[in-house]
Amino acid sequence: MNIQNLLETEVKEAVLTLFEASLPTVEFQPTRKEFEGDITIVIFPMLRFLKGNPVEIGQKIGNYLVNAVAEITSFNVIKGFLNLVVSDGFYMNYFNSIKDEASFGLIKIKEDDAVMVEYSSPNTNKPLHLGHVRNNLLGYAVAEILKAAGKKVYKTQIVNDRGIHICKSMLAWQKFGQGETPESAGLKGDKLVGNYYVKFDKVYKKEIASLVEKGQDQASAEKEAPILLEAQQMLLKWEAHDEEVVALWKKMNQWVYDGFAVTYKSLGVDFDKLYYESNTYLLGKDVVAVGLEKGIFYKKEDGSVWIDLTEDGLDEKIVLRSDGTAVYMTQDIGTAIQRVKDYPDVGGMVYTVGNEQDYHFKVLFLILKKLGFSWADNLFHLSYGMVDLPSGKMKSREGTVVDADDLMADMTQTAGNIAEELGKLDGYSQAEKQDLYQIIGLGALKYYILKVDPKKRILFNPEESVDFQGNTGPFIQYTYARIQSILRKASELNLPDYFGLSELHQKEKEVIKQLQLYPEIIQLAAANYSPALIANYTYELVKEFNSFYQNISILGEEDDTKKAFRVQLSKKVGEVIASAFTLLGIQVPERM
RNA sequence: GGCCGCGUGGCGCAAUUGAAUAGCGCAUCAGAUUUCGGCUCUGAGGGUUGGGGGUUUGAAUCCCUUCGCGGUCACCA
Numbered sequence: 140m141n142i143q144n145l146l147e148t149e150v151k152e153a154v155l156t157l158f159e160a161s162l163p164t165v166e167f168q169p170t171r172k173e174f175e176g177d178i179t180i181v182i183f184p185m186l187r188f189l190k191g192n193p194v195e196i197g198q199k200i201g202n203y204l205v206n207a208v209a210e211i212t213s214f215n216v217i218k219g220f221l222n223l224v225v226s227d228g229f230y231m232n233y234f235n236s237i238k239d240e241a242s243f244g245l246i247k248i249k250e251d252d253a254v255m256v257e258y259s260s261p262n263t264n265k266p267l268h269l270g271h272v273r274n275n276l277l278g279y280a281v282a283e284i285l286k287a288a289g290k291k292v293y294k295t296q297i298v299n300d301r302g303i304h305i306c307k308s309m310l311a312w313q314k315f316g317q318g319e320t321p322e323s324a325g326l327k328g329d330k331l332v333g334n335y336y337v338k339f340d341k342v343y344k345k346e347i348a349s350l351v352e353k354g355q356d357q358a359s360a361e362k363e364a365p366i367l368l369e370a371q372q373m374l375l376k377w378e379a380h381d382e383e384v385v386a387l388w389k390k391m392n393q394w395v396y397d398g399f400a401v402t403y404k405s406l407g408v409d410f411d412k413l414y415y416e417s418n419t420y421l422l423g424k425d426v427v428a429v430g431l432e433k434g435i436f437y438k439k440e441d442g443s444v445w446i447d448l449t450e451d452g453l454d455e456k457i458v459l460r461s462d463g464t465a466v467y468m469t470q471d472i473g474t475a476i477q478r479v480k481d482y483p484d485v486g487g488m489v490y491t492v493g494n495e496q497d498y499h500f501k502v503l504f505l506i507l508k509k510l511g512f513s514w515a516d517n518l519f520h521l522s523y524g525m526v527d528l529p530s531g532k533m534k535s536r537e538g539t540v541v542d543a544d545d546l547m548a549d550m551t552q553t554a555g556n557i558a559e560e561l562g563k564l565d566g567y568s569q570a571e572k573q574d575l576y577q578i579i580g581l582g583a584l585k586y587y588i589l590k591v592d593p594k595k596r597i598l599f600n601p602e603e604s605v606d607f608q609g610n611t612g613p614f615i616q617y618t619y620a621r622i623q624s625i626l627r628k629a630s631e632l633n634l635p636d637y638f639g640l641s642e643l644h645q646k647e648k649e650v651i652k653q654l655q656l657y658p659e660i661i662q663l664a665a666a667n668y669s670p671a672l673i674a675n676y677t678y679e680l681v682k683e684f685n686s687f688y689q690n691i692s693i694l695g696e697e698d699d700t701k702k703a704f705r706v707q708l709s710k711k712v713g714e715v716i717a718s719a720f721t722l723l724g725i726q727v728p729e730r731m
Numbered sequence: 732g733g734c735c736g737c738g739u740g741g742c743g744c745a746a747u748u749g750a751a752u753a754g755c756g757c758a759u760c761a762g763a764u765u766u767c768g769g770c771u772c773u774g775a776g777g778g779u780u781g782g783g784g785g786u787u788u789g790a791a792u793c794c795c796u797u798c799g800c801g802g803u804c805a806c807c808a
Contacts, residue, residue: 460806609756689772
């Protein structure tokens with residue numbers, strides 16, 4: 140029970156007896172540091188329900204609470220703010236109640252309340268890059284946060300494994316590959332296939348140039364370049380289930396999947412269920428037929444099917460081509476429905492997709508709602524901004540992308556260099572060091588990306604992104620490691636296991652107050668799909684701990700009971716840091 | 732051009748639901764501690780929250796307007 144829940148009913152009670160008015164809610168705030176008190180009640184919103192001077196009202200409620208609630212020892216009123224001082228005993232009891240709770244703040248999963256979280260969803264013609272990294276980190280973290288808030292979660296992705304872009308790399312390999320394989324080339328499969336995608340583009344550009352030289356105009360040259368026509372032929376063959384093409388497609392896709400598996404493993408993300416576009420690209424057409432009957436969609440003269448969303452402030456959108464084939468929207472409608480068929484407990488979905496598709500998802504959700512699906516009210520587009528480099532925008536064909544594997548290797552390397560300079564890892568084996576560097580490097584990367592609001596674009600500077608100071612992953616990891624060191628030392632001291640203090644140091648109180656927020660933060664983060672909230676909370680906790688650490692001696696204290704308490708408090712802070720970082724997909728090191 | 736998003740000290744980011752003097756980190760300066768573990772802590776300087784107007788007891792937050800940046804407006808995905 141935290142103080143807020145305790146006070147809410149008491150305050151309502153107070154207002155009822157003092158002013159004969161009933162309040163729907165009470166507004167709480169942590170008291171600002173410069174004022175005396177632990178929790179603050181804002182009087183202003185009450186003025187709508189009862190008349191009077193805010194200061195007087197505050198005084199009266201304050202008096203009432205001090206008398207009625209044992210945990211409130213005193214109060215002061217400044218303007219419309221009622222600052223309450225909460226007794227040390229309350230915080231001590233609170234801490235005792237959570238100190239052995241292993242899954243503090245986490246809510247047990249309710250099986251009947253499932254969410255499907257989609258993220259990653261790459262194309263199978265090139266390796267993952269920095270943009271995917273943000274996507275994966277966000278999607279994974281949101282999935283874990285939802286779990287922590289008690290939702291059953293299915294992590295999924297839809298693999299873009301078909302289409303003209305896949306045929307391009309297949310064709311280039313067929314023409315120029317000379318049987319090269321990932322083994323023979325010594326390359327990850329996704330890298331190898333990506334190279335042929337680039338190769339295709341080069342040849343294609345050359346062909347266009349030579350056509351233009353022969354007098355053709357640019358636009359038609361782009362459409363008639365022989366290699367492009369060949370790729371289109373290949374797609375037709377694929378759709379006709381041509382054995383040879385399908386075999387090649389399977390082989391090369393498998394190379395890519397093997398490569399992705401490695402990248403996902405180093406990123407630390409996973410999936411419960413994979414969907415493949417090759418299986419879903421025909422879905423949705425039957426639903427369109429149903430919607431057409433219901434009058435949700437309409438048919439144009441050429442046979443194409445549309446939906447008119449002008450009344451909703453959007454425009455008209457096509458859902459079926461005139462030749463009867465599905466478009467992107469059709470597939471997404473069908474896939475969403477398929478997912479609920481596969482997992483009937485799913486009552487909502489989260490789509491982790493870049494903000495260039497904001498409009499698409501707005502339309503998709505609206506269509507699903509109009510089609511009358513009960514779960515359509517619980518769809519969320521986890522939209523995020525682009526990741527730019529100091530050099531500008533990333534473009535795959537121009538080679539200005541940052542490859543995900545290279546990036547992680549770089550971060551690990553940089554973390555290693557910095558740690559090496561700082562020393563203190565003597566006695567570690569090379570393998571242990573490498574492990575640690577990876578934990579730190581990835582911690583830096585993940586925290587750097589997750590701490591900012593997803594909506595904002597990120598300017599990613601690889602050189603500056605590994606930082607060990609301030610609001611960074613490594614700084615928090617470092618604090619965690621320091622706590623572990625304290626615990627190791629403490630375990631040699633033979634401290635009493637019982638403790639209970641009647642008085643708390645202000646810094647101890649502050650740390651407990653910060654711990655107290657953790658369960659609320661998880662709920663809030665889940666409600667807002669916001670890993671950033673967790674990240675920034677963790678940093679606040681670390682700062683609070685450091686201030687505590689600086690101001691009072693933990694192991695130097697002569698009183699064993701106090702020492703034991705402070706060790707327990709440090710331990711709990713460590714646990715919450717680890718717990719919060721786990722939600723973000725970041726590991727914490729025992730030493731660093 | 733229509734629609735959507737963003738704009739906060741030099742830089743990078745915060746700020747539940749509209750609340751107290753807009754916080755924090757880097758960087759700069761001055762101290763403290765140097766105790767378990769180094770990069771810990773305290774303080775200072777630095778802001779008309781892009782500009783203008785409005786609603787409100789109260790606005791970074793809501794409304795209008797304007798400027799800047801980005802995205803999107805395909806029978807592509």
